[in-house]
Every structure is written in C-alpha cells, then in structure tokens.
Amino acid sequence: MAHHINMTVGSLVMAGGVAGYIKKRSKASLIAGVSTGLMYFGTAYLLTHDQEQLGHDLAVGLSIVLGGAMAKRCVAQQQYDSQSSCPTLHHLVQASLPHNPCCHLPGSAVTAGKFMPGGAVAILAGVAAVYNANKSYEWRNGISF
Numbered sequence: 001m002a003h004h005i006n007m008t009v010g011s012l013v014m015a016g017g018v019a020g021y022i023k024k025r026s027k028a029s030l031i032a033g034v035s036t037g038l039m040y041f042g043t044a045y046l047l048t049h050d051q052e053q054l055g056h057d058l059a060v061g062l063s064i065v066l067g068g069a070m071a072k073r074c075v076a077q078q079q080y081d082s083q084s085s086c087p088t089l090h091h092l093v094q095a096s097l098p099h100n101p102c103c104h105l106p107g108s109a110v111t112a113g114k115f116m117p118g119g120a121v122a123i124l125a126g127v128a129a130v131y132n133a134n135k136s137y138e139w140r141n142g143i144s145f
Helices: 003-024 027-048 052-076 089-096 117-141
Strands: none
Touching (some): 003 052, 027 052
C-alpha cells in the first residue's frame, strides 16, 4: 500500500512533463517529467517487491531533488515584496495559486490568473519526501502501526 503515493506522484509528474511539451513544445519538460515519473515508478516497484527500505530511501532522495528544483524554479519566477527577502512555504503556496499577490511579472502565468505548477509540484514532492522518510524510519527501526 505504501507504493501508491509514489505511483501517484510519478503519474502526476509524467503528465506534467507531457503537458509542458504539448503546451510549450518543451523537450526538457518532457524528458524531465517522464524520467522523474519513471524513477518514482521504480521506487514503487521496489516497494512491492520486498525492497521497502531501498524503495523509500530512493523516493526520499528523489522527492528532495524534485522539490528543490521546482521550488528554485518557482522562486526564480517571483518578485517578492520588500518585507520578504527569502522564500517560505507561504510563498511556494502562493506561487501555486492563481492571482498571486507576490508576483508582479508582466505576462507571467500567475498574473494571467493561470495555475503555476512549479509551486504545486514542490509541495507535492515535499509531502512525498516526508511520507517516504517516515516509512523509511519505520522500516529501519522495526516500527509498525
């Protein structure tokens, strides 16, 4: 059952990569989305084939890398108000929502009222990292709930 979150994140990341390619003809989005999604599927495979510890550990690392890359991309596209000099979870959440008051870049997806997937993917990867880290800890220490 623990593999479901990794399969879900993998599917969403792959779909996002394909959508990025269809919408913007971005080969980088396609390659990154599909390869990252396949890596999440690989961790799900390990979880279902008696390699739980390895599967969770790899998923934690993958989630941290994905979340960090998306957070960096999201933050790079924002212009913060004078009271905020560094990104916070609040900024990442705000960046993923339409009509973002933190971002004033003309023509950007946020000011146009469109959904900004970078912030959402960063949050999703963070949730996957926490979940898999917790499961890894449980496996490592023999804790069962």
